[in-house]
């Protein structure tokens with residue numbers, strides 16, 4: 001089972017929950033803890049694993065052979081990230097924007113593009129008893145976290161209990177880390193900021209079709225609105241951790257909750273069992289239907305397709321005539337663009 005531990009907001013205690021969950025399972029079968037918060041990995045501080053391997057991660061960046069290039073512009077046209085541009089008799093590559101998807105080299109009609117690796121970080125592996133520890137570390141100044149997260153997730157062993165510490169927020173690195181999880185645990189705090197960012201994180205899990213539950217940390221600091229929101233939305237509150245000076249002190253010293261206050265182990269084992277039951281129930285009910293996500297002209301549809309495929313979705317297009325639509329499509333017709341209805345479904349669901 002893969003459980004990702006995320007939070008819309010930073011500083012809610014996500015790593016405390018992820019490491020406590022992993023440590024509570026220590027001695028109870030095989031466990032993996034993946035630190036996918038690659039911009040600032042800190043689970044190792046609480047776990048203190050023995051690190052035994054460090055592997056660099058490279059991103060394939062296009063390199064253009066201008067003796068073969070005809071400046072047709074095809075590469076710039078297919079790049080969904082504006083990472084390559086053709087200006088008159090020059091092809092410009094912007095490595096910091098490149099996602100290394102390979103579309104430009106694959107589609108270049110002159111085979112003028114080769115790829116060269118650019119090191120963007122490392123993946124480190126180690127262990128602590130029966131807990132296998134894997135963390136990604138993005139090099140300073142590098143903006144592209146998802147490729148490192150993908151490398152970390154390549155180590156997932158489906159026969160083990162896998163816990164993923166996700167970076168805070170709701171952007172691409174979060175989607176990359178959370179997708180393909182069986183369950184997403186959202187850690188929040190009972191404050192207006194906590195509620196706002198929790199609702200954004202819930203939206204992400206719903207778009208990905210992943211069941212979620214909430215851990216409320218620092219109970220006593222704010223108000224009841226987070227609880228009311230969860231009840232309204234039908235999201236289970238699986239654990240509450242009180243505002244406790246001793247917990248804060250342990251955290252500030254880099255001591256895990258399970259080590260510093262062993263009585264919490266039982267609560268985290270209960271949390272794990274509850275998640276297991278929810279996952280079993282939701283697997284029985286998981287929908288596999290296509291969902292309509294957009295109606296757009298072919299230029300935009302190419303980008304939408306690339307984005308969804310990168311996030312692990314299957315995409316189906318259905319061409320529609322302008323007269324079948326109520327919305328204005330004048331500009332698309334003027335550009336001679338075909339119009340499509342875009343449907344997606346998760347690849348994992350298809351495999352299932």
Ligand code: SF4
Nearest residue numbers: 069070072073075108
């Ligand atoms: S697709 Fe190939 S040939 Fe065309 S501009 Fe790009 S690099 Fe040059």
Ligand code: SF4
Nearest residue numbers: 079098099101102104
């Ligand atoms: S590899 Fe992908 S992201 Fe990078 S320049 Fe080529 S098409 Fe764009």
